[in-house]
Amino acid sequence: MASMTKGAPASTIERAAALLARDPARAGREAEALLKADPRDPRAALILASARRRLGDPRAALAILVPLARAFPKAANTQYELGVALADLGDAAAGLAALRQAVSLNRDLPDAWRALGDLLFREGQAAAAEAAFAEHRRAAVLDPALKPAAEALFRGEVTAAEQMLRAHLLAHLTDASATRMLAEVYVRQSRHGDAEVLFARSLELDPDHDGARFGYADALFKQQKATQALAQIEALVAGAPRDPAYLNLLAACLALVGDDDRVIAIFEGLLADYPKQPRLWLNYGHTLRAVGRRDDAVAAYKRCLALAPDLGDAYWSLANLKVASFTEAEEATMRAALAKPDLAVDDRLHLHYALGKALEDRKAFEPSFQHYVEGAALRRATTPYDAEATTAHMRRSKALFSAEFLADRQGQGSTADAPIFILGLPRSGSTLIEQILASHSAVEGTMELPDIGIIARGLGPTYPQALAELDGAALRALGDGYIASTRPHRKLGRPFFIDKMPNNFQHIGLISLILPKARIIDARRHPMGSCFSAFKQHFAQGQSFSYDLTDLGRYYRDYVELMAHFDAVSPGRVHRVIYEDLVQDTETEVRRLLDHCGLPFEAACLRFYENGRAVRTVSSEQVRQPIYRGGLDQWRAYEPWLGPLKDALGPTYEDWRG
Numbered sequence: 001m002a003s004m005t006k007g008a009p010a011s012t013i014e015r016a017a018a019l020l021a022r023d024p025a026r027a028g029r030e031a032e033a034l035l036k037a038d039p040r041d042p043r044a045a046l047i048l049a050s051a052r053r054r055l056g057d058p059r060a061a062l063a064i065l066v067p068l069a070r071a072f073p074k075a076a077n078t079q080y081e082l083g084v085a086l087a088d089l090g091d092a093a094a095g096l097a098a099l100r101q102a103v104s105l106n107r108d109l110p111d112a113w114r115a116l117g118d119l120l121f122r123e124g125q126a127a128a129a130e131a132a133f134a135e136h137r138r139a140a141v142l143d144p145a146l147k148p149a150a151e152a153l154f155r156g157e158v159t160a161a162e163q164m165l166r167a168h169l170l171a172h173l174t175d176a177s178a179t180r181m182l183a184e185v186y187v188r189q190s191r192h193g194d195a196e197v198l199f200a201r202s203l204e205l206d207p208d209h210d211g212a213r214f215g216y217a218d219a220l221f222k223q224q225k226a227t228q229a230l231a232q233i234e235a236l237v238a239g240a241p242r243d244p245a246y247l248n249l250l251a252a253c254l255a256l257v258g259d260d261d262r263v264i265a266i267f268e269g270l271l272a273d274y275p276k277q278p279r280l281w282l283n284y285g286h287t288l289r290a291v292g293r294r295d296d297a298v299a300a301y302k303r304c305l306a307l308a309p310d311l312g313d314a315y316w317s318l319a320n321l322k323v324a325s326f327t328e329a330e331e332a333t334m335r336a337a338l339a340k341p342d343l344a345v346d347d348r349l350h351l352h353y354a355l356g357k358a359l360e361d362r363k364a365f366e367p368s369f370q371h372y373v374e375g376a377a378l379r380r381a382t383t384p385y386d387a388e389a390t391t392a393h394m395r396r397s398k399a400l401f402s403a404e405f406l407a408d409r410q411g412q413g414s415t416a417d418a419p420i421f422i423l424g425l426p427r428s429g430s431t432l433i434e435q436i437l438a439s440h441s442a443v444e445g446t447m448e449l450p451d452i453g454i455i456a457r458g459l460g461p462t463y464p465q466a467l468a469e470l471d472g473a474a475l476r477a478l479g480d481g482y483i484a485s486t487r488p489h490r491k492l493g494r495p496f497f498i499d500k501m502p503n504n505f506q507h508i509g510l511i512s513l514i515l516p517k518a519r520i521i522d523a524r525r526h527p528m529g530s531c532f533s534a535f536k537q538h539f540a541q542g543q544s545f546s547y548d549l550t551d552l553g554r555y556y557r558d559y560v561e562l563m564a565h566f567d568a569v570s571p572g573r574v575h576r577v578i579y580e581d582l583v584q585d586t587e588t589e590v591r592r593l594l595d596h597c598g599l600p601f602e603a604a605c606l607r608f609y610e611n612g613r614a615v616r617t618v619s620s621e622q623v624r625q626p627i628y629r630g631g632l633d634q635w636r637a638y639e640p641w642l643g644p645l646k647d648a649l650g651p652t653y654e655d656w657r658g
Contacts, residue, residue, distance in 0.1 A: 008034045008037065008038065008041060008043075013034070013043045013044065013047070015030070016030040016031055016034065016044070016047050017047055020047065020050050020051060020054060024050070024054035024055050025051070025055060027047055027050075027051045028047075028048055028051030028052060028055070030047075031044045031047040031048035031051060032048060034047075035048065042068055042071070042072055042075070042078075045064055045068055046064075046065075046068060046075075048064060049061040049062075049064035049065045049068070049081055049085070050081050052064070053081065053084060053085050053088065058084075058085040058086075058088035058089050059089060061081065061085045062082070062085045062086070062089065065078065065081055065082040065085055066082070069098075074105055075105075076101075076102045076103075076105035076106035076109055076112065077102070077106075077109070079098045079099070079101045079102035079105060079112075080098075080099065080102040080109060080111060080112040080115065083095045083096070083097075083098030083099035083101075083112070083115060083116070083119075084115050086098060087115070087119050087122075092119060092122070092123055096116070096119055096120070096123070099112055099116040099119065100116065102116075103116060103135070107135075107139065108139045109139060110136050113132050113133070113136035113139055114132075114133070114136045116132040117129045117132035117133040117135075120132055121244065121274065122274055122277070123276055124274075124276030124277050124278060124307050124308070126277065126279055126308075127344075134154060135154070137150075137153075137154070137184070137211075138150045138151065138153070138154040141177065141181070143177055146165075146168065146177055146178055146181065148164055149161045149164040149165050149178075149181060150181065152164065153181065153184065153185065153188070158185055158188045158189060161185050162182065162185045165178050165181055165182040165185065166182070169182065174205055175205075176202045176205035176206035176212070177202075179201050179202040179205060180198070180199065180202040180206075180211070180215065182198055183195045183198035183199045183202060183212075183215055183219070184215065186198065187215065187218070187219065192219045192222040192223050193219075193457075195215070195219040196216065196219040196220055196223065199212055199213075199215045199219055200216055203216060210236060210239070210240075213232050213235065213236055214232075214233070214236060214245065214246065214249070216232050217229045217232035217233040217236070217249060217253075218249060220232065221233075221249060221252060221253055221256070223450070223454070224256060224450035224454070225454070226256035226257050226488070227257070227485070227488055229249075229253045230250075230254070230257070233246060233249050233250045233253055234250065237250055242273065244270055244273070244274060244277075244280075247266050248270065248280070250266060251263045251266040251267060251270075251283070251287075252283075254266070255290075256447075257488045257489055258446065258447065258489055258491065260290060260291050263287050264287055264288070267280060267283060267284040267287060268284070271284060276307060277307075278304045278305075278307040278308035278311055278314070279304070279311075281300050281301070281303045281304035281307065281314075282300070282301065282304045282311070282313060282314055282317065284300045285297045285298075285300030285301045285304065285314075285317060286317065288300055289317075289321065292612060297317075298318065298321065298324075301314045301317050301318050302314075302318075309333060310337040310340070310343060310347055311347060312337070312346065312347035312348065312349065312350030312351040313346070313347070313350045315330075315334055315350060315351055315354035316350040316351075316353050316354045316538060318354070319353065319354040319357035319358065320357075320538075322357075325358065325361040325362070326354075326358040326361075330358075331355065331358050334354060334355050334358070335355070337351055338351050338352070338355075345378055345382070348378060349374075349375045349378035349379050349538065350375070350538065351375075352371045352372070352374045352375030352378070353371070353375040353536070353537075353538045355368075355371045356368045356369070356371035356372040356536060357536075359371065360536075363637070365637045365638055366641075368638075369638050372536045376535060376546075376547040376548065377547070379547045380547035380548055383544040383547060385544040385547070385548070385551055387545070387550075387551050387554045387555070390545065390554070390555060391554065391558050393506060394506075394558045394561060394562045396464060396465065397464055397506070397562060398562065398565045400464050400468065400509065401464075401508075401509040401512075401565070401566070402569060403568075403570070405468075406509075406512060406513075406569060406570055409472070409475065409513055410516070411516070412471075412472035412475045412476065412513065412516070413476055413478075413479045413513055413514045413515060413516045414475075414476055414478075414479025414480045414482070414483060414514060414515055414516075415476075415517065416480070416483045416515065416517065416518075417496075417517035418483065418495060418496050418497055418518075419482075419483075419486075419496075419497060419498075419518040419519070420437060420443065420496055420497065420498045420499070420518070420519040420520075420521065421452075421498075421499050421500075421501075421504055421518060421520045421521065422434055422437075422498060422500045422502075422521045422523055423500075423501065423502055423503070423504040423505040423520065423521070423522060423523070424505055424522050424523040424524055424525075425502060425524075425525070425530045425531070425534065425555075425556060425559060426502045426530075426534050426537070426539070426543055426546070427525070427530050427533035427534045427537060428502070428523045428524055428525035428530040429523045429525055429577065429579035429582060430500055430502055430523040431500070432582065432608075432627070433523050433577055433582070433593065434498050434500045435608040435609075435611060436593065436605050436606075436608045437498055437593070437594075437597070437605070438498060438608075438611060439602070439604045439605045439607065439608045439610075439611045440594070440599055440602050440604065440605055441494070441602060441604070442494055442495050442496055442599055443494055443497065443498060443597075443599070444490055444492045444494040444496070444497040445498050445500075446486070446489040446490065446498055446499065447489065447500065448499075448500050448501040448502070449486055449499045449500075449501055450501065451482050451485050451486055451499070452482065452499070452501065452504050452507050452510065452511065453501065453507070454485075455478055455481070455482060455510065455514070456506075456507050456510055464507075464509055464510065467510065467513060470513075475513050475514050478514040479514035479515045482514065482515065486499065496519075496599075502523075503542070503543075505522065505559055505562065505563065506562070508520060508562070508563075508566050508573075508574065509566075512566075512570065512573065519575070519596065519598075520573060520574045520575070521574070521575050521576075521593070521596070522563055522574050522576045522577065522658075523577055523579065524576055524578055524579065524656070524657070524658070525578070525579035525580065526579075526580060526632075526635075526656065527553070527556045527645075527649050527652060527653060527656050528635045528636075528642065528645065528646070528649075528653070529579075529632065529633070529634070529635050530556070530579075531549075531552040531553060531556055531649075532634075532635040532638060532642060532645065533634075533635070534546040535547070535549060535645075549642065549644040549645040549648070550644045550645070550647075550648045551648075552645055552648070553644070553645045553646070553647065553648025553649040553652075554648050556649060556652060556656075557648070557649055557650060557652045560652050560656055560658065563658060564658055567658060575592075575593065575597075576657075576658060577589060577592075580632055582627075583627055583632060586606065586627055587606060590605050609626050
């Protein structure tokens, strides 16, 4: 911005501007002194306006900025300050216009992009806000050597960005910015473990970089390392207690450790500040559902849809409650959204699942099945699954965990007897079994804990064979480590707790070695019932085998074969609960279950639906009701289209009980 007078030296202006971030009052005083010497100096006027805004007086700032912007319409920094002041005064439309003008005048103005993103988020324009935040990350890279990589990352050219950053780091090993950017590349590639390592390294090099700390916390969260993530995000929230991104991640981490009261309080605070943000209403609804506030959850989801009528996840969340049907008007709205060619893939797949459920409720099974197929195909395209790898793991496990191998290590591992593992396939009655056990006075229900999977991945690419190299002390350390890492989930002080991660059936050998006193429950259901129920369910994460009928059949077959192996080499180690038997003769099966766990019978286990604990799985509403016997054979309505599943099951279709 040029002045019509000579004005103050540039160094004086730069010194005053540098004070804005840490001492705006002093910056304002220096600007006032400069304006006394030259009342027409626009640089000093801009500093004074910024100082007044930062000190909480946007109206005083606006009195300076309006004539300044009129006199210098192409000054990007002036438009930025004008936009922020207008936003602070509640004039969102004018604020957005000024901020957009600022970034059009100077695309490399990171503060303007950040302010634009914040204001768009506040106005409920999530996609536009994310685009602005992406521009902010690009513009915030100031090192000319890293600019090409930043531009490539912004354009989505992830491989090119990775190559440039790796080459740069070979010559500049301690470059914190390049390290942080490479971590962001790994996030884009869903390599969250690698991202975690690099974000940690960037924080060693630059401990005060909030963006790196947020990335580190997010990478930990995406690996479900909730305790470690909480330490990082709590530190950020302490410094910026109303930052919505920080608070949203904090709420997500707290949900992983079951601190629902605090999660609800965070979302209610966020919604007071950002009532137009649909995804906050969506996440709030998820938490309300988990704690059993069904009507409030429905209201939150519908508020979300009022703000974002095409948000497929909200429709699917309503369908996933499995307690009410959609109206004809709601179905029509979903169909209209699906007809839009520019609808986001994530919204499209959720709408297919929701319409599949709506049509199933109306017994229109063929079109219902077609929507499930289309939703699954979209999910499958973004969720690769290698059926051969699953089969190979099963065979390696059978080869390693012989009766002799297990006997040689008997008595090693942790002495803890607290865990009760419920495993098998999803949608096989595991949540019902969990609710029954959690209704016992000696047992605490937690959630699907990731800790066993994390331990397995930590043993490296040769797992499970790597277990053969571990001595008793190492096995005990892994078991004790599991007990320590799951402790934050145990809030009631009961002697036993449940880990309901279904995929843990792949790690029964590991569990047997490191936690020899743990109880293991196999929740099993008819293969057509459990597999089709999984196929029509869109899972928030994991279960990548469930989006193809052939993959599902192979997965179930591998599961049954592996469980049969452990029945043979370690008889009685695993207690099997057949879902159909539990539904037909509940008390007999509950007594057998409690006997296996060494627990005395308690009548409360038969009144499991009275248990008010939080439930985070898709069966949350069903287990809050008495057992429903009418759903056992729902898959038969879809049998004409389930040939690929039946073929993949092979002999297991008939011989599945074990």
